[in-house]
Amino acid sequence: MAGVSETDVMFEESVACFQAPGPTVTFQHLTYCVREREGIFSRKWVEKQVLKDVSGILNPGMNAIMGPTGSGKTSLLDVIAGRKDPKGLKSGRVLVDNNVVTSDLRLCSAYVVQNDILTGTLTVRENLAFSANLRLSLKEYSSSDKEMRVESVIQELGLKDCADTKIGTLYLRGVSGGEKKRCSIGMELITFPSLLFLDEPTTGLDANTANSIMELLQKLSKKGKTVIFSIHQPRYSIFRQFDHLTLMNKGEIIYAGSADKAIGYFEDSGYKCEPFNNPADFFLDVINGTITPQNHTEKLSSSDSTEEHENHLSVMYRQSPYFIKVIDQLTQISDDLDPVVKTGNRACYATPFYYQLMLVSGRTVRNILRNPQTSYAQLFLNIFFGILVGLIYYQIPHTLPEALQNRTGAFFFLVINMVFGNLSAVELFISERVLFIHENSSGYYRTSVYFLSKVFADLLPNRILPVFIFSAIPYFMMGLKLDVEAFFLYCLTMSLISLSAVSLAFLVSASVGSFAMANILIAIPFVFMMVFGGFLVNLNSMLSWMSWLKWASMFRYGYNALAVNELKDQVFTDNFTRMTGEMYLDHQEIDYSTWGFWQNQVALAGIMCTCLILAYVQLRRINRWK
Numbered sequence: 001m002a003g004v005s006e007t008d009v010m011f012e013e014s015v016a017c018f019q020a021p022g023p024t025v026t027f028q029h030l031t032y033c034v035r036e037r038e039g040i041f042s043r044k045w046v047e048k049q050v051l052k053d054v055s056g057i058l059n060p061g062m063n064a065i066m067g068p069t070g071s072g073k074t075s076l077l078d079v080i081a082g083r084k085d086p087k088g089l090k091s092g093r094v095l096v097d098n099n100v101v102t103s104d105l106r107l108c109s110a111y112v113v114q115n116d117i118l119t120g121t122l123t124v125r126e127n128l129a130f131s132a133n134l135r136l137s138l139k140e141y142s143s144s145d146k147e148m149r150v151e152s153v154i155q156e157l158g159l160k161d162c163a164d165t166k167i168g169t170l171y172l173r174g175v176s177g178g179e180k181k182r183c184s185i186g187m188e189l190i191t192f193p194s195l196l197f198l199d200e201p202t203t204g205l206d207a208n209t210a211n212s213i214m215e216l217l218q219k220l221s222k223k224g225k226t227v228i229f230s231i232h233q234p235r236y237s238i239f240r241q242f243d244h245l246t247l248m249n250k251g252e253i254i255y256a257g258s259a260d261k262a263i264g265y266f267e268d269s270g271y272k273c274e275p276f277n278n279p280a281d282f283f284l285d286v287i288n289g290t291i292t293p294q295n296h297t298e299k300l301s302s303s304d305s306t307e308e309h310e311n312h313l314s315v316m317y318r319q320s321p322y323f324i325k326v327i328d329q330l331t332q333i334s335d336d337l338d339p340v341v342k343t344g345n346r347a348c349y350a351t352p353f354y355y356q357l358m359l360v361s362g363r364t365v366r367n368i369l370r371n372p373q374t375s376y377a378q379l380f381l382n383i384f385f386g387i388l389v390g391l392i393y394y395q396i397p398h399t400l401p402e403a404l405q406n407r408t409g410a411f412f413f414l415v416i417n418m419v420f421g422n423l424s425a426v427e428l429f430i431s432e433r434v435l436f437i438h439e440n441s442s443g444y445y446r447t448s449v450y451f452l453s454k455v456f457a458d459l460l461p462n463r464i465l466p467v468f469i470f471s472a473i474p475y476f477m478m479g480l481k482l483d484v485e486a487f488f489l490y491c492l493t494m495s496l497i498s499l500s501a502v503s504l505a506f507l508v509s510a511s512v513g514s515f516a517m518a519n520i521l522i523a524i525p526f527v528f529m530m531v532f533g534g535f536l537v538n539l540n541s542m543l544s545w546m547s548w549l550k551w552a553s554m555f556r557y558g559y560n561a562l563a564v565n566e567l568k569d570q571v572f573t574d575n576f577t578r579m580t581g582e583m584y585l586d587h588q589e590i591d592y593s594t595w596g597f598w599q600n601q602v603a604l605a606g607i608m609c610t611c612l613i614l615a616y617v618q619l620r621r622i623n624r625w626k
């Protein structure tokens, strides 16, 4: 082809993929319940029906689910998209092209959430590339194919001008709300899905931006996609783009059919839509009871309550030819279904473990480099405390009593700094919780990949490197043992204290969803461990039923290891007495044999491993259902 470059051909091919026809989604007799506690302190649970025996057929095109707040729009969308907890589904099933789908659909379907969930420190192009690299199979797509896909999505969504602008964070101004929404849609379109779910795609956008987003969706639907979305109260220019409308009220469908026939349906039943009234406003007025039926045999008497009126709307729909047609078609589909339930292919990840780990770790590192305040603060804190401890205990003499008092005091101070200096680690999984849940539920990567990427990208640069700086400064300022092996063992002990403290913080971070809870939960074990650390109270004189807590204290292991490492083989004197380090350790009942020293390191490593394993288990247990 003269004048047509290879890039143009690939772009055309990519765009052509948008044209894969969308499936027909059917749902039959869906009843969905959520459990709620009866009262704040009550142990009784009550079930609330959020969807009440709803059925429908959604074909390729623009399928809107509309209704007032709390009517069940999002719940219906989520149940169809497999995003709601399957335990709540009391009856009914969802079929995609006559295949029974399970909640696995969430791993392979495209779902654009209401609040855009993107990585703020990355640009639009980088976010799209992240989605492409993880969600397009390595076997089927080369790197250049993926780049082409990203470029084609950027063009298709009109994101060219802001492609290299960062999305933005709380502290960094980025792209506009409309561009963010486009990027969120692009993150899903990158896999060229034929079925696209969107939860209130226009919420929070101004009228023009909302319109342009809906035009974009309409463009996709015209290419054969099945676009299903919930929407609250669209203006007319948006409403007229709908092909199919499902109107919901209190968990029931009150109209499902062609969008342009909806007004006629209500007018036939006596509800009058004023000229120039926005249809979306009209429907909500009908539901609210603001507009009542006129000159009609079924007109409700003025004494009818709002509840009866709402019930009347759902009964009216169930008696209408629209509903009867839907039920007939669904019965036909059920009759044609293979009695052996053929579920869709079990969803699996598009890319292998190592590849996901490389990409997710890369993003974490990039995130840290572009948002380095926490790392700088951690480093500064370590240097500051290193110098402070060094100055307080500057050149500790070998004369008693200062020799022992200052050394043991310094060790306890060092351990406290190591443990409490890592409190910032509790934010790790909390700040990204929503992003992780969204990406993990959408099949970007495995939980283990996310966990390991955090371990590699946070533990090594933020927790181990600063520890070495922190450790070296006070060691030489305090004039501790001038011996390479002793210095190395001191650094190792400090690192293990830091790592076990961070691991406990990770565990708390993975277990709760709020900073306030995390701060409380981390403070309690740290304070307990400090009390049972062996410095503030003599552990042998404690009540026996409490003293077992010393075995769980990372302060005790750290303090003991530092004391043995420094005091063993040293002699301290005053004018009349001579005391060896071993005598002091004996007196404190600290085991200074070789195993006695190493058992502390093993215990610290054990605390670290246990906390990390439990943190991973907690991450897996995070509720992903909406």
Ligand SMILES: Nc1ncnc2c1ncn2[C@@H]1O[C@H](COP(=O)(O)OP(=O)(O)OP(=O)(O)O)[C@@H](O)[C@H]1O
Pocket: 034, 035, 036, 050, 067, 068, 069, 070, 071, 072, 073, 074, 075, 076, 230, 232, 626
């Ligand atoms: N997981 C849940 N736990 C408790 N209640 C729920 C849950 N999911 C839905 N509900 C309840 O079900 C009803 C319908 O909720 P849903 O979010 O589907 O409504 P909506 O029409 O999308 O509302 P909005 O327009 O305000 O988003 C509401 O009363 C809501 O409180």
